[in-house]
Amino acid sequence: MATTIALAFLLFFLAKPAQSLTDGFIFNGFHGAIANLSLDGASIIRPDGVLKLTNQSKNIIGHAFYSSPFPMLEKTTSSAPSTAASFSSSFVFAIYPWDSNEGGDGFAFTVSPAKQFPGAEPGQYLGIFNSSNNENPANHLFAVEFDLVNGFAGTDGSHIGININSMYSRTSELASYYVNGTDVKEDVDMNSGERIQVWIEYDGVAEIVNVTISPLSILKPIRPLLSYPIDLSPVLEESMYVGFSASNGKVSSSHYILGWSFSINGSELPLNISQLPESPREVRKSAGFKFKTNAIIAVVLSAITLFVLTVLLSVIIYRRMMQAEDLENWELDCPHRFRYKDLYAATKGFKESEVIGVGGFGVVYKGLLPSSGQAVAVKKISHNSGQGIREFVAEIESLGRLRHKNLIHLQGWCKRKQDLLLVYDYIPNGSLDAILFKPKDDFFLSWEQRYNILKGIASGLLYLHEEWEQVVIHRDVKSSNVLLDAEMNARLGDFGLARLHDHGKNPRTTNVVGTLGYIAPELAHTGKASAMSDVYAYGVLLLEVACGRGPIDPNSAPGHMLLLDWVRECDGVGRVLDVVDPKLNLWYVEKEMVLVLRLGLLCTQSRPEARPSMRQVIWYLNGEDTIPVHCKSFDDSSWVDETGSMYVNLISRDVITRPYRSSEFGPISSRSDFITRPYHSSSFGVTSSNPS
Known part of the structure; x- marks a missing residue:
């Protein structure tokens, strides 16, 4: 009966996958062993109970140590020095290289003062040491390495070595075992993936380490592979951990431990081979x-x-x-024509970040001509009709010959399908309306500067109307089309609406185009733009510069929405200086101010024949002639009422379609402008108004 009970207890003991003892432990597979192990790096316990130290990644480290330390030094008497305790360990491992010809660097059974090795390197250091602490006696580390590559000391091939505080082996042998009863050794392929058993035994009395290996199918050989005399007392500390460290370098292997036992100061604890898991099968x-x-x-x-x-x-x-570019024959003879690909490159593909303005019928881009690096302004106009393009280009060719110091130079043009591109000089200081109404950094236009600007624009218009080979009607004179150079000299730009006719001939009838607030009243009747309609717009510009506000201001005081009506009203009661821009703060020449305001009223007479020519305007501004004293008598009530009703009619009709920014050729203006009439094929449309 006692024998039966003892046998049953033994079977129960052997059937347990992990058994912790006071002086050792047994893991017949690692199911449920996680509580007793400390894993670090790539190490895991697989579902099949196999301890996997590394995977098939390169340059990785895996550690697995028993969680509790063991006492490794003992004293026979209180006065005797400490001696290293005897210990033994047995385990079964398998290694699968990722490549069939070569694998990772290997692993080591380790007795160390700690379970982790900060700063340890993979590869040849097996995750234990690094180049700084290798061979340091302070390591207090004993290891048996299972190296799969050439060792530190030049050991060839797959070998086993005994190491103290270093990766240099004190002694080593190629992986093999002695056939019992002979001196013949059989090689063991540690890279085969087959299960291999190891016995490591240290005799503290005899002071010798024995290492034996063999395939799992072979019983433990009688003769160890390695026998190395050494006293581990100076190496070991009082409390030490036991475990494994593995690593992969430039090539990789999966290192597995299938079972493990360890005991101290006692007999060997044999593994139960029948309970060990099979070697994992991996695809190589x-x-x-x-x-x-x-x-x-x-x-x-x-x-x-x-x-x-x-x-x-x-x-x-x-x-x-x-x-x-599909060019027509007539286009090849135009000297001011740009190539589309040059303008495309200059504007970075008409990139949105290069937009400097949005005006009547098109967007204005800043560009750098690739051939010369010259800065230009490129206005892209979308033309929705195939008619009239040739005639328009003929006029653009003519305008390209205009040369005057107070005009923006139209350098040329380009036609591509239904798009027309106009190329102008780039003026970096921007438009008059932006500087006048929304100055940056509190910039202020003095009266002297304003007066010079007005004289400059008058000079440019005189050139267009009388001094060039043809009569040029600008049709869009306004503050946002007046640009200022570095010396604050005025230059009139944007000839997108301009029309030409020979001297002595009448202009042809066109659609009403222009900007609300600057359109002469007769255009609503005749549809014919003339030099006098430009004079009317210039008169509005005179009042705009003097008063510091736009021609139409919905936010103004009652009765002051139309600038022209307000100035006429104040002049009629002898208080014309009440309309002066308050920002001038009385810093102006009163005689010049009265001249500008009265001249503005004269230029904006409802009847075109009552307005002065631009040559007369220049005489007045230069003091070479005086304004007629009774200039106001030219306006009768019927014309004034009709002018006001025209603006009311335009505002009430659905012609104010959308807001857009000024079409200037310098920095973008911050003012809101409005398109006042849809585009037609015979003209290039109405540009923006300035309701500031």
Whole structure:
């Protein structure tokens, strides 16, 4: 009966996957062992009960140590020095290299003062040491290495070594075992993936370490592979941890521990082989697998490369098609024509970040001509009719010959499909309206500067009306089309609405175009723009500069919405200086101010024949002639009422379609402008108003 009970207890003991003892432990597989192990790095316990130290990644480390330390030094008497305790360990391992020809660097059974090794390096250091602490006696570390590559001391091939505080082995042998009863050794392939058992025994009395290995199918050989005399007392500390450290360097292997036992100052604790898990089977990279993989990668990369090249080629062809220019014969003879691809490059593909203004019928971009690096302003006009383009370009060619110090130079043009591009000088200081109404950094236009600006624009208009080879009607004189150079000299720009006719001939009838607040009353009756309609707009500009506000201001006091009516009202009661821009703070020449205001009223007479020519305007501004004393008598009530009703009618009709920024050729103005009439093929539309 006692024998039966003892046998049952033994079977129960052997059936347990992990058994912790006072002086040791047994893991027949690692199911449920996580509570007794300290894992670090890549180490895991697989569901099948196998302890996996490393995976198939490169340059990684895996640690697995028993959680509790063991006393490794003992004293026979209180006066005797401490001696190293005897210990033994047995374990079964298997190694699967990722490549069939070579694997990772290996692993080591380790007795150390700690479970982790800060700063340890993978590869040849097996995750234990690094280049700084290798061979340091303060390491207090004993290890048996199972190295799969050439060792530190030049040991060739797969070998086993005994190490003290260093990766240099005190002694080593190629992995093998002695056939019992002979001196013949059989090699053991540690990279085979087969299960291999190891016995490590230290006799503290005899002071010798024995290491034995063999395939799991072979009983423990009688003769150890390594026997190395050493006293571990100076190496070990009083409390030490036991475990494993493995690493992969440039190549990789999966290192497995299938079972493990350890005991101190006692007999060996044998593993139960029948309870150990099988070696994990992994798919290795064979030469054929490599070839197939490389072939697949090559095919995929070739397909991707072909696809990318096709896309790039398509994009290049598309861009060239988009930039292609189908020129008519008459276009080849135009000297001021730019190539579309040059303007496309100058504006960085008409990029939104290059926009400096949005005006009547188009967007204005800043550009740098690739041939010269010159800064230009490029206005892109969308033309919704195929009619009239040739006639328009003929006029643009003529305008390109205009040369005057107070005009923006129209350098040229480009036509592409239904788009027309006008190229002007770039003026960096921006438009008069921006500086006059929304100055930056509290900039202030003095009266002297304003007076010079008005004289400059008058000089430019005189050139257009009388001094050039043809009569040029600008049709869009306003403050946002007056640009100021570095010396604050005025230059009239934006000839997108300009029309030409020979001297002595009448202009042709066109649609009403212009900017609300600057449109002469007769245009609503005749549809004919003339030099006198430019004079009317210039008169509004005179009042605008003197009063410091736009021609139409819905936010003004009652009765002051129309600037012209307000000035007439104040002049009629002898208080014309009440309309002066308060920002001038009386810093102006009163005689010049009265002249500008009265001249503005004279230029904006309702009847065109009552207005002065631009030559007369210049005489007045230069003091060479005086304004007629009774200039106000030219306006009768019927014309005034009709003018007011025209603006009310335009405002009430659905012609104010959307707000946009000023179409200037310098920095963007902050004022809100409005389109006042849709575009028609015979003209290039109505530009913006300035309701400031």
